[in-house]
Amino acid sequence: MNRALPETLQWQQQQQSYFSELSGVFPSQTSYLCFDGGFMSSDSVVTREVKPDNGLETAWPEQGKLEMGSFGFEFEPCGPSYNMNYAISRTSSCPLAAAELVSGKMGSGSAVGSGNESFKKRKADKLQNSKAVVEDDSMKKIKAYEEEGESKITGPSNSNKSKHKKENSTDTSKENSKVSEVQKPDYIHVRARRGQATDSHSLAERVRREKISERMKYLQDLVPGCNKITGKAGMLDEIINYVQSLQRQVEFLSMKLAAVNPRLDFNIDNLFTKVEEFPTVQEVANPIHYQHFNPAQEVVSETALRRTISAPVTIPDASFLDSSCFAQIQPSAAWDDVELQNLYNVGRFH
C-alpha cells in the first residue's frame, strides 16, 4: 500500500510538471482552457460540477495563481471532475457515512481502504472545496440506493452463503475443466457478489468472471500503482484515473506543440535526411559520450529542426552547435527514452 503511493505521487508530479511547463509557455491561459472543455467527450456521464473558484485560493496556496487558474478551468467543464468527486468522496470525512458504510460492509473493504490512502495522498492538496458538493452527492447516492431496491438483494445474500458449498459440490459433480480453475477462494471473496444466477447459468457466469479477472490482471500490470489494489472497484478507479491523465497529457502536449511551432512544420523527413548527412557528428559523439548517445542523436535532430525553422546553417556551425548543446542536454531528464533512440536509429537507416 505504501509502495503504491510514491508511484501515484510521481504520476501526479508528472502531471503537475506538465502544468507548470505549460504555464511557462503561456502568459494567459484562460481562453484556451475554457475551450478545452469541448474536447472532452465524457460530459454526458457527468452531471456534477466542481466549483473551483472559491476554493482555489485556499486549496493551493503554494502554487502560482496561474496554475490555479489552469486547474480550475480545466476541471470545470470536464469529466475529470466526476472522478475527483469520487476520490474525494472516499477521503473527506463527513460524507463517509456513505463510504464507511460501503467500506465496512464490502468484502473488499481493505482494498477500498488502501485505495483511500493512495487517493488521500494524491488529492489531498486539491479540491477540498468540492467537499460540499460531494456531501450532497453522497447523500443523494444513499437515497438512490435505497430507492432502487432490488429483489435480487435477498438473492445474492443467500447465494453468497451457499456459494462456497456450491463450489465444492459442483467441483465434485461437474466434469467441466473450467470449474477446477475456479477453486481459488481469494478472488472469489473479492469479486462482487452478483452471483444470483441459478445453477444452469452459474457456470457461464463463472466463465465470464474468469475471463474478466484474467484481463484485469493484465491491466494491473499495465497501469502503474495497481498492483496493491485487489478490488474490482479500486482497480477500475485506477484505470479510469490513468486513462484520464493520459488523455489530459495528450491535450497539453498538443497545446504545447501548437504554441511552440507557429508554422507546424516538423519536417521529420528533413530530420531523417539531415541525420544521414551528419555521420561524422554521430561518430564523434559516440565514443566520447556513449552514455549520452541519446542526446547526441537528439542534438543532431535539433540542428535539423533548427535548419528547417530558422535560416540555414553550414556544417561547421552545426558541429559547433552540437558541442554547445551537450551542456544543455546533459542534465535533462526527459531524454531517457531508449525507444525513441531506437526510433531515430531506425529512421536513420531508412
Added chain:
Amino acid sequence: MWTPCGMARMRPHSSLKQEFLKEWIKGLQRCSFPKKSILERKKAIKLSADIAMASARNGTTCWSRALISSAARDGSDNNHLVKQILGPESDRPAMENKAPAREASVCKKILKRSCRIRRRGRRKCGAAAAAPSSIAKHLVKKRRQILRSLIPGGEFMNEICLIEETLDYITSLRVQVDVMRSLATASVRGTE
C-alpha cells in the same frame, strides 16, 4: 490461453512509435496551415495524432474504428480536416467505419431502452438496498460507466470487450504521449 492483443503489441513498442510518428507527421503535413489561432492548431495537432494512433491499429480494435468514425462524422466542424488528414490512401478504415457508425446509433438506442426498462423494473421492487452486495454492484457499475465514457466507442462493448479495448487504448495512449512529449521537447530546444 488468451493472449491479449495489447500485450502482443506492447513488445514491438518502438515500431509502433515509429509508425505513429510517421502517420502523424504525414497527417500534419496534409493539413493546410494558414491557421493563426493557437486553438485551431492545437485541434489539428491533436486530431492528426488521434487519427494516426487509431489508424496504426488498422481497424482491428473497436476503439480505433470508433475514434475514426466519430472524427469523420458528418456535420462536425473538423470534418474537412479529418478528410484531409485521412487522405486518399486510408480510405479503407474510413469506409469500414461508416457501417459501425450506423450500427452504433442503433445500438445506442437499444441500450438506452433496455436501461430504461431495467430501471423501471428496479423501482417496482421496493426492497431496502442497504445490503453490501448491491452497493458494491452499484459502485462497480458506476465505474464501468465512467470507463465506457472514456474509451471511444465504449458504450457498445460488453465487459470483456471493454477491458480488452482499455488495454489496447492505454498502450496506444502511452505511445502517443511519449512521442508527442519527445517531439515537444525537441522543438522547444530547437527554438531556444
